[in-house]
Amino acid sequence: MRFAIFSTPHSAPQPALVKDGRIHPLPFPDMRAVIEAGAETAARQAVDSPLLLGEGPGVRLHAPLKPTTLRDAYAFEQHVKTANQNRGRGVPAEWYQFPVFYFTNPNSIFGPDDEIPYPHYTQALDYELEIAVVIGKAGMNIKPENAAEYIFGCTIFNDWSARDVQRTEMKVGLGPAKGKDFASSLGPVIVTREALAHKTADRPGVYDLTMTARVNGVEMSRGNLKDIFWSFGEIIARASDNVELQVGDVIGSGTVGTGCLLELTKAQGPWLKHGDIVELEIEEIGVLKNTVGGK
Secondary structure: OEEEEEEEOOEEEEEEEEEOOEEEEOOOOOHHHHHHHOHHHHHOOOOOOOEEOOOOOOOEEEOOOOOOOEEEEOOOHHHHHHHHHHOOOOOOHHHHOOOOEEEEOOOOEEOOOOEEOOOOOOOOEEOOEEEEEEEOOOEEOOOHHHHHHHEEEEEEEEOOEEHHHHHHHHOOOOOOOOOOOOOEEEEEEEEEHHHHHHHEOOOOOOEOOEEEEEEOOEEEEEEEHHHOOOOHHHHHHHHOOOOEEOOOOEEEOOOOOOOOHHHHOOOOOOOEOOOOEEEEEEOOOEEEEEEEOOO
């Protein structure tokens, strides 16, 4: 099943079931309520008179949810190797010991077709091609082999990055902060894990899904979720160790190999500029498109 948040010129944003290109409104206040009800229960309450997506009077999609918390992992080995090579070093031995992640800002969330503000403090704006899982039920000390049952679904995640600021911050040794917290894009829909079951790649929370990125219509990045080193099962186990994950928490995969300009240009740019259109596409989920705004 596919769930989204939509609005029209005459209605505020509300959840919907997306089926065959049509929007079926749901009687829930937000996506967290849909997740708590369960996909099957929510879908049964869909309105029978749907709206046609893309042809209705101003029907538009928004970010599918406001995360309770937003964690981002660092789980693709190709990206980690290339990013470190660009900094003149190898992959830290600790990276192979356990999946790492950082917390980013759950309140700076953008959705499909939103304009992304270009922070005044950067000259090196970058995209990051990622997939994210949405936690569907609360849990603590979750085992990797049981993690899939805690995943409600998946969505596309663009972890926008100010690379020059990030580079300076990382020298302090604490992790990214202002280099990351200004914008994260999610959408266009959340696809439930049951709907992705035919694409499972033999590890909990890992699917055989092609991931691509385009800038102004030109393909820049191509990878596959199945190439992830640390599975979402392992990431969820790490994140839930002595910590209760909550319904609506979102966890990103980290950048797929080749999935950012940092990799593609050896950290030298050219970087994104005002007016650029960035499209992230993941098989089975759709396209998350944003335009870079002005400074």
